[in-house]
Amino acid sequence: VDGSRHALRAVETAAELARRFEADLTLFTVTKELKLTPEVKRYLHLEQLAGEPQYVIDEHTEQIMAKARDVTDAAGVPRVRVEVRAGNPARTIIEYAQAHRFDCIVMGSRGLGDADGMLLGSVSHKVASLANCTVVTVKG
Ligand SMILES: Nc1ncnc2c1ncn2[C@@H]1O[C@H](COP(=O)(O)OP(=O)(O)OP(=O)(O)O)[C@@H](O)[C@H]1O
Numbered sequence: 001v002d003g004s005r006h007a008l009r010a011v012e013t014a015a016e017l018a019r020r021f022e023a024d025l026t027l028f029t030v031t032k033e034l035k036l037t038p039e040v041k042r043y044l045h046l047e048q049l050a051g052e053p054q055y056v057i058d059e060h061t062e063q064i065m066a067k068a069r070d071v072t073d074a075a076g077v078p079r080v081r082v083e084v085r086a087g088n089p090a091r092t093i094i095e096y097a098q099a100h101r102f103d104c105i106v107m108g109s110r111g112l113g114d115a116d117g118m119l120l121g122s123v124s125h126k127v128a129s130l131a132n133c134t135v136v137t138v139k140g
């Protein structure tokens, strides 16, 4: 889930699959790692703003995941987990799915960067190519 309408469509499909196969469903998002230079950290600390940038990211992520959660709740999926990780999106998704032996990854064909005429975004392309489990790419 990346906050795009495509990803939310993918959650609908994932919810339907989870219900039909009585599967566990994990709503997964990868946020950006917040890279602050020591100077910026020191400035934030002096201005007592430390923690605020992280808070902004968390709030945004929280809203994204709450929307996704609404979709799985409406679909009546009983076992839903929400996981947030920071890092490179494709690599983090693939590694998490492998580590937890997921049967299937469901994602949108495009995401937030839906601008040019590409059929797949870079994250869905990488995950579909490199994951060692089934990948469902939801279109439309
Ligand atoms: N940070 C992320 N965390 C979790 N899932 C993501 C993330 N980014 C993308 N995805 C998943 O991958 C799907 C395709 O998004 P992707 O980023 O590949 O397309 P894009 O944003 O249109 O292209 P690009 O990012 O290459 O500009 C999304 O619908 C979502 O399911």
Ligand SMILES: [Mg+2]
Residues within 6 Å of the ligand: 002, 111, 112, 113, 121, 122, 123
């Ligand atoms: Mg993207």
